Amino acid sequence: MSRQEIDLGTRPSGVGGDTPRSANFKINAMTQELYSRMDALGSAASGILTTSADDHTPGRVVRVGDFGVGAYNPLPEADLDGVRKAGTYYSISGLHTPTGQNGWLTVNEAGAGYTMQEYFVVNDASRWVRVEVVGVWQPWQKVLTDGPGLASTQQRLGLKSRAFQADGERLLGQNTTEAGRASGSLVSSLTIHTTMPYTESESPLIRCVGCINGYTSPFTLDLSWYYYQGSFNSGVALLNAASPAIGSVQSGASLKVSVYRRPETGLMSIYIGFPGVVYLPRFAMYSIQTGTLEVPAAFASNWITEADIAPPTAGMNMGALNVITTLNTANCAKQADGSIKAI
Numbered sequence: 001m002s003r004q005e006i007d008l009g010t011r012p013s014g015v016g017g018d019t020p021r022s023a024n025f026k027i028n029a030m031t032q033e034l035y036s037r038m039d040a041l042g043s044a045a046s047g048i049l050t051t052s053a054d055d056h057t058p059g060r061v062v063r064v065g066d067f068g069v070g071a072y073n074p075l076p077e078a079d080l081d082g083v084r085k086a087g088t089y090y091s092i093s094g095l096h097t098p099t100g101q102n103g104w105l106t107v108n109e110a111g112a113g114y115t116m117q118e119y120f121v122v123n124d125a126s127r128w129v130r131v132e133v134v135g136v137w138q139p140w141q142k143v144l145t146d147g148p149g150l151a152s153t154q155q156r157l158g159l160k161s162r163a164f165q166a167d168g169e170r171l172l173g174q175n176t177t178e179a180g181r182a183s184g185s186l187v188s189s190l191t192i193h194t195t196m197p198y199t200e201s202e203s204p205l206i207r208c209v210g211c212i213n214g215y216t217s218p219f220t221l222d223l224s225w226y227y228y229q230g231s232f233n234s235g236v237a238l239l240n241a242a243s244p245a246i247g248s249v250q251s252g253a254s255l256k257v258s259v260y261r262r263p264e265t266g267l268m269s270i271y272i273g274f275p276g277v278v279y280l281p282r283f284a285m286y287s288i289q290t291g292t293l294e295v296p297a298a299f300a301s302n303w304i305t306e307a308d309i310a311p312p313t314a315g316m317n318m319g320a321l322n323v324i325t326t327l328n329t330a331n332c333a334k335q336a337d338g339s340i341k342a343i
Contacts, residue, residue: 004030056085075105081137083107084115091119096264098128098140099302126302139197139266144298176207176286180303184281187307192270192285196299198261198317199227206270210283223270225259225321232319235259239325257321260312271311 004026009017018026047061055066062069066087073088079095089105091097099121106118115132119140127143182190196204208221225235237257256273287300312318 080105080117080119083117084109084132096137097121098130098142098265099123099126139199141197142195142298142301144296176288177297177300179206179285179287179300180305181284182210182280182305182307184279184283185307186277186279187274188277189271189273189308189311190280190283191306191309192272193262193304193306194268194270194299195302196268198266198268204268205288207286207288208272208283209286211281212278214279215281221257221272223257223259223321225319230317232259232317235319235321237321237323239323255323256311257323258312258318259321260316260318263316269312273311 006023006026007017009015017023050057050060050062050066069088072090075083075089075091075094076085077083078093080091081096083089083105084107086108087106089107090102091105092102093100094105097103098119101121101123103119103121108116110116113132113135117130117132119128120126121128128140129143130140131138179194180192194204203226204224206223208223209218211218220240222238222240223235226233237255239255254275256271258271260269260271261267262269283305285303285305287297289297
């Protein structure tokens with residue numbers, strides 16, 4: 001109904017105006033309408049507003065900007081491990097981000113010790129997720145997209161291989177994806193930080209291809225290892241070269257190869273220690289997909305290499321690979337009967 005005006009009559013006595021009964025009748029009608037409208041609005045109309053953008057008090061009315069809805073919401077603390085309240089935040093140089101870069105963080109919680117975090121990186125628009133299970137954060141996992149991290153159709157066609165897996169099974173449909181590279185320099189060791197999780201569900205086959213001590217000394221180093229029940233079980237580094245210049249690293253006792261878990265991320269790193277200073281003008285790492293126990297393509301990108309940093313320790317769940325040298329011109333020769341034998 002429209003507002004009902006109470007007629008006050010003529011001053012000063014109010015002659016001609018509404019009687020007390022008619023005036024109260026109008027008041028009752030209008031207040032009844034107000035209460036009916038309030039009841040129809042529900043509890044939100046009379047609810048208590050949140051007091052801050054991070055106010056998670058149950059039952060309070062959410063405003064625009066709360067929890068990052070419709071407005072910028074900075075991260076409440078620097079360490080992402082401590083952010084468990086549901087909402088969308090923006091992280092500037094936050095600790096324990098998947099790539100160490102700025103980005104948007106979305107959080108959902110299902111009770112104490114169970115949290116999901118999703119992270120969008122500003123620089124490359126990559127997307128990462130991780131969960132907290134019984135109070136323990138699991139490693140970040142990169143979400144596979146049709147952008148960086150997913151090989152092109154041509155790459156995924158792959159190359160045929162005549163290699164064999166450890167159990168004798170032939171690699172009939174090998175796919176090779178470049179995962180990272182190192183620029184030329186004089187180094188005594190090379191550490192490769194991968195984006196692969198340190199779990200027994202991943203059994204990687206990695207090929208390092210490059211030149212050593214000059215552009216005319218190519219070599220390959222094939223790496224394969226396995227984890228079991230959370231610990232390093234076994235691994236092999238197969239060195240192959242066709243140049244005598246590789247002789248300085250031919251001995252298994254000289255070349256050191258190990259894998260370990262990075263404490264700050266929970267991801268895999270590879271350490272290659274040379275017996276002396278070597279020149280690496282060309283060096284690249286490839287992830288080889290065999291069709292069996294393969295590593296997802298999302299883990300075969302954005303690898304980072306560092307030269308001459310400290311080797312891993314036993315506390316990093318480190319495992320040393322067994323270095324094996326294949327026959328080549330540095331340690332074998334063609335015999336009179338045409339056969340090739342070790343020198």
